[in-house]
Amino acid sequence: MSMSNLPKDLVEEIISRVPLKCLRSIRLTCKKWNALFKSRSFTTMHIDKEEATSRELGQTQMIVMMDYNVYLMGMVLDENPSKEFLGKLTCLDDTKQVKISQVFHCEGLLLCILKDDDTKIVVWNPYLGQTRWIQTRMYDGASGWKGRKKYALGYENNSENRSSCSPKILRVIDNFNLFTKNTILVYEIYDFDSDLWTTLDVSPQWCIRSQRGLSLKGNTYWGAKERRAHGPIDHIICFDFTRERFGPLLPLPFSAWGARFASLSSVREEKITALFQKSETYKFEIWITTTIEANNVTWSNFFTMDTLYLDQMLLYKSFFIDEEKKVAVVFEKEGKPICDIINIIGEDRCLMKLELGEPADKNCWPLVCPYVPSVVQIKLHKGKNKAITKGIDK
Numbered sequence: 001m002s003m004s005n006l007p008k009d010l011v012e013e014i015i016s017r018v019p020l021k022c023l024r025s026i027r028l029t030c031k032k033w034n035a036l037f038k039s040r041s042f043t044t045m046h047i048d049k050e051e052a053t054s055r056e057l058g059q060t061q062m063i064v065m066m067d068y069n070v071y072l073m074g075m076v077l078d079e080n081p082s083k084e085f086l087g088k089l090t091c092l093d094d095t096k097q098v099k100i101s102q103v104f105h106c107e108g109l110l111l112c113i114l115k116d117d118d119t120k121i122v123v124w125n126p127y128l129g130q131t132r133w134i135q136t137r138m139y140d141g142a143s144g145w146k147g148r149k150k151y152a153l154g155y156e157n158n159s160e161n162r163s164s165c166s167p168k169i170l171r172v173i174d175n176f177n178l179f180t181k182n183t184i185l186v187y188e189i190y191d192f193d194s195d196l197w198t199t200l201d202v203s204p205q206w207c208i209r210s211q212r213g214l215s216l217k218g219n220t221y222w223g224a225k226e227r228r229a230h231g232p233i234d235h236i237i238c239f240d241f242t243r244e245r246f247g248p249l250l251p252l253p254f255s256a257w258g259a260r261f262a263s264l265s266s267v268r269e270e271k272i273t274a275l276f277q278k279s280e281t282y283k284f285e286i287w288i289t290t291t292i293e294a295n296n297v298t299w300s301n302f303f304t305m306d307t308l309y310l311d312q313m314l315l316y317k318s319f320f321i322d323e324e325k326k327v328a329v330v331f332e333k334e335g336k337p338i339c340d341i342i343n344i345i346g347e348d349r350c351l352m353k354l355e356l357g358e359p360a361d362k363n364c365w366p367l368v369c370p371y372v373p374s375v376v377q378i379k380l381h382k383g384k385n386k387a388i389t390k391g392i393d394k
């Protein structure tokens with residue numbers, strides 16, 4: 001008996017066992033199988049099975065950006081830590097694959113910033129294979145400020161059904177420093193329902209210092225400091241996508257002289273972790289929130305250690321932690337020739353180094369963020385209802 005003659009329930013049960021990395025091939029096989037992924041009951045069943053398999057393997061799935069490409073990776077953090085590339089994420093035809101300079105994660109959705117094109121950005125659900133290209137607004141004098149443009153992806157927290165929430169994008173252009181007289185200042189938000197950018201009325205008394213924001217429960221957090229102060233990064237600040245407003249400065253448990261000495265990550269979309277390394281020593285601290293809200297934060301020390309044995313500072317670090325196993329996983333560069341490296345660091349010392357390989361571009365630093373498949377539908381532009389099968393390639 002062929003698959004086409006099997007009962008629908010049996011077909012769904014079989015396909016629901018297909019690994020995440022093979023989904024794109026399955027969806028391209030026939031229209032009937034591709035249509036399965038428009039069924040909420042089927043996608044929920046498939047995600048549950050995928051998560052159960054990952055737990056059984058002890059594997060953590062994450063999004064990793066290297067050499068301006070985005071990959072799905074699985075890591076096992078046991079006595080013999082290992083990594084596995086599960087696939088390359090494809091958001092265009094293979095013949096026209098774009099290079100991505102930044103990627104931001106929000107509960108299964110990715111916001112991708114292009115390396116060579118400042119006129120548009122793309123929001124992407126790799127699991128459902130959906131993308132939405134969005135034109136950005138251009139401003140006189142701001143075209144050369146690519147490094148000063150900050151982005152965030154979030155959603156309104158006014159619905160019990162997360163999958164029905166429509167995402168929003170915050171874009172910030174702010175070239176402020178203490179010696180700049182002609183400041184370019186733009187805060188704008190993109191609404192998927194209206195397909196419009198709206199300028200926000202923001203008069204910041206603070207300065208965002210993190211290049212990358214961290215999404216948590218629909219809001220985004222950055223490292224920040226008082227705007228007119230010549231001082232360290234000693235606070236975080238939250239943008240509330242429901243109210244479309246920034247909250248007050250919230251204290252960090254340390255003061256970092258420069259963004260390269262401080263990084264933020266998340267734990268299960270529930271807590272913020274902050275990594276800090278002193279500029280004059282190799283002391284390495286990781287803190288974790290015990291309370292985190294738009295207007296309130298408290299911290300607890302996860303662990304502190306001396307990393308002198310690493311022979312270098314952990315600069316421009318992107319990381320995540322395993323709270324249960326008490327380890328930090330730090331992505332960075334080291335060696336001659338330069339290689340992309342994963343340092344797995346425990347409370348006592350570095351447990352292992354895993355090589356990701358020599359980068360084609362030494363200026364592209366590896367980025368990592370947690371990943372959980374999402375059934376959140378990305379609304380297409382009006383009049384564009386063509387089926388999309390962009391996802392994960394083996």
